[in-house]
Amino acid sequence: MSQIYLTEVALRDGSHVVAHQFSSEQVRYVTKQLSEAGVPYIEVTHGDGLGGSSLQYGFSKEHDIALIRAAAEVAGDSKITVLLIPGIGTIHHLKEAYEAGARVVRVATHVTEADVSKQHIETAKALGMEAFGFLMMSHSASPEKVLEQALLMESYGADAVYVTDSAGAMLPSDVQNRIRLLRAHLNIEIGFHAHNNLSLAVANTLVAIQEGATRIDGSICCLGAGAGNTQTEVLVAVLNRMGIETGIDLYQILDLADYVRANILPHPQDITTGSLVMGYAGVYSSFLRHAHIAAEKVGVDARDILVELGKLNVVGGQEDTIIEVAQKIAQQKVGSA
Ligand SMILES: C[C@H](O)CC(=O)C(=O)O
Numbered sequence: 001m002s003q004i005y006l007t008e009v010a011l012r013d014g015s016h017v018v019a020h021q022f023s024s025e026q027v028r029y030v031t032k033q034l035s036e037a038g039v040p041y042i043e044v045t046h047g048d049g050l051g052g053s054s055l056q057y058g059f060s061k062e063h064d065i066a067l068i069r070a071a072a073e074v075a076g077d078s079k080i081t082v083l084l085i086p087g088i089g090t091i092h093h094l095k096e097a098y099e100a101g102a103r104v105v106r107v108a109t110h111v112t113e114a115d116v117s118k119q120h121i122e123t124a125k126a127l128g129m130e131a132f133g134f135l136m137m138s139h140s141a142s143p144e145k146v147l148e149q150a151l152l153m154e155s156y157g158a159d160a161v162y163v164t165d166s167a168g169a170m171l172p173s174d175v176q177n178r179i180r181l182l183r184a185h186l187n188i189e190i191g192f193h194a195h196n197n198l199s200l201a202v203a204n205t206l207v208a209i210q211e212g213a214t215r216i217d218g219s220i221c222c223l224g225a226g227a228g229n230t231q232t233e234v235l236v237a238v239l240n241r242m243g244i245e246t247g248i249d250l251y252q253i254l255d256l257a258d259y260v261r262a263n264i265l266p267h268p269q270d271i272t273t274g275s276l277v278m279g280y281a282g283v284y285s286s287f288l289r290h291a292h293i294a295a296e297k298v299g300v301d302a303r304d305i306l307v308e309l310g311k312l313n314v315v316g317g318q319e320d321t322i323i324e325v326a327q328k329i330a331q332q333k334v335g336s337a
């Protein structure tokens, strides 16, 4: 079986969990340990990507560029990766990130909107970066639609395309159908990004690998939005047992997990009722914290908000809808009392 290349996403997807309050010191320490453990790709950005620090998504404690620079200083042989959602992040942000030391970009679009990634992928390639497409909310489109959109990213010059289970809603058969179809038709590598909202992240990741994905995301201690991602240290142990090469040292990654658990995690990354309902209803994982805040503000059940957001097929970038939905539920409650 081919070598698997892991991207550690705790310093980006985990940014949602810490309300985007990572400091340069934390980023420097974690990046150095990840690099020494042999993790090849380390993603460092605001949870919503370059330019995400805003009223809509939450302000960062420190500028993305300062965090990227801190990581790049200690990254050794690992590559610093950034996430960019066109419209939130711009070409200007991408060039700044490159100058600060980022060498890989994942251009993330909603699964039906790959056409907006063209300019960003082409610019990244012109800068000499690796450029990957990242199709968010892939559970919500048919395998054929995911393939159509992945082919667009390939035609723009992407080096790989990720099937992204943003809501942690995919069943193993959903992963199998999508990765199998992509593997049969793409000439570039395929990646998979999971969320653990239904406790399926490791299992789904193994299905993706079995179907030919060679680029996998993990977050140490599950430090990612919702219930977190595929837990890096668990995945490394499982892949070791299966004889699949990752180049990552198990004991070093376990030591770092102990550090992150003791010093960074604000709370254990359990599958809470909120995150479980997200997987069940197919809601974007980074909405969890916003839904809890809206529920408390308006005095309604966060689960009702999440179920309604699932029905509305709300996508990333529509965070302002969360409070509107909460208010509507509160009004309905008053009306029916
Ligand atoms: C901006 C999102 O948090 C990207 C991501 O990690 C996902 O869709 O999942």
Ligand SMILES: [Mn+2]
Pocket: 013, 166, 193, 194, 195, 224, 225, 285
């Ligand atoms: Mn994610």
